[in-house]
Amino acid sequence: MSGVDLIFKVAAIGIVVAVLNMLLVRAGRDDQAMMTTIAGLVVVLLVVIQEISSLFDTIKSVFGL
Amino acid sequence: MDVIQVIGIGIITVFLSVLIRQHRPELALALPILGTAVIFLLLAPGLRAALAMFEDIAAQAGIENQFLRLVIKIIGIAYICQFSAEICRDAGESSMAGKIELAGKLMILTLSMPIIYQILGLVGAMIDFS
Numbered sequence: 001m002s003g004v005d006l007i008f009k010v011a012a013i014g015i016v017v018a019v020l021n022m023l024l025v026r027a028g029r030d031d032q033a034m035m036t037t038i039a040g041l042v043v044v045l046l047v048v049i050q051e052i053s054s055l056f057d058t059i060k061s062v063f064g065l
Numbered sequence: 066m067d068v069i070q071v072i073g074i075g076i077i078t079v080f081l082s083v084l085i086r087q088h089r090p091e092l093a094l095a096l097p098i099l100g101t102a103v104i105f106l107l108l109a110p111g112l113r114a115a116l117a118m119f120e121d122i123a124a125q126a127g128i129e130n131q132f133l134r135l136v137i138k139i140i141g142i143a144y145i146c147q148f149s150a151e152i153c154r155d156a157g158e159s160s161m162a163g164k165i166e167l168a169g170k171l172m173i174l175t176l177s178m179p180i181i182y183q184i185l186g187l188v189g190a191m192i193d194f195s
Contacts, residue, residue, distance in 0.1 A: 003103030004074055010095055011081035018088035041091055048095045055102040056145070058109045062116065063141025064134060 006051060010044050067111075071104050094156050101148060135180065139173050146172075 017040030024033035059065065078100030086093035116137055123133045146169030153162035 003099075003106060004077070007074070007078055007081065007096060007099050007103065010092070010099055011085060014081075014085035014089050014092035014096075017092065018085065021088070037089070040089070044092050044095045048098055051099055051102040055105055058106060059141055059145055062109055062113050063137050063144075065138055065141050 003051075006047060010047055013040055013044055016040070067107070071107060074100060074104055074107075094152070097155060098152055101152075132180070135176060139176060142169055142172050142176070145169075 017036055020036045021033045024030070024036060078096050082093045082096040085096070119137075120130065120133055124130065146165055150162040150165045150169075153159070153165060
């Protein structure tokens with residue numbers, strides 16, 4: 001997957017999580033809203049960690065660290 | 066056209082990050098990290114070519130390859146330290162940013178120690194000669 005798609009993906013996850021959070025809080029389900037937030041965070045972290053890992057590998061090979 | 070691509074990625078990232086920040090600040094933090102990684106991965110081939118050119122020029126000028134490799138390594142350390150310190154600072158954790166920068170400076174000092182010793186030895190030899 002190309003890089004810009006990843007950025008859009010993370011932004012979409014952020015917006016969806018924010019909307020879900022608002023809906024669930026409005027419906028009085030605060031605990032599930034919290035769960036949604038954490039799930040969104042975990043998914044985003046998985047994406048980001050993969051990208052950071054490839055970034056660090058590239059830096060290592062380019063600069064010979 | 067690569068420059069326009071990089072600018073586009075940067076502006077889109079900032080825009081989306083600002084959009085999300087009011088609702089989910091922790092997810093808004095992930096976007097600049099991703100953007101930085103994407104832009105660097107885009108630039109990596111060019112950087113590799115530039116460094117190869119420097120090594121080539123240094124080899125022709127008769128500079129020892131070991132020194133240039135050290136300089137390149139130090140640039141790499143400085144780059145990743147700055148990258149992660151900026152991320153911390155964006156998240157409002159400037160104390161952690163300071164610690165990362167300190168660690169980077171210390172690593173660079175440790176790496177350059179042999180060369181400092183070599184220079185001091187050279188100076189000592191020159192003083193002995195005169």
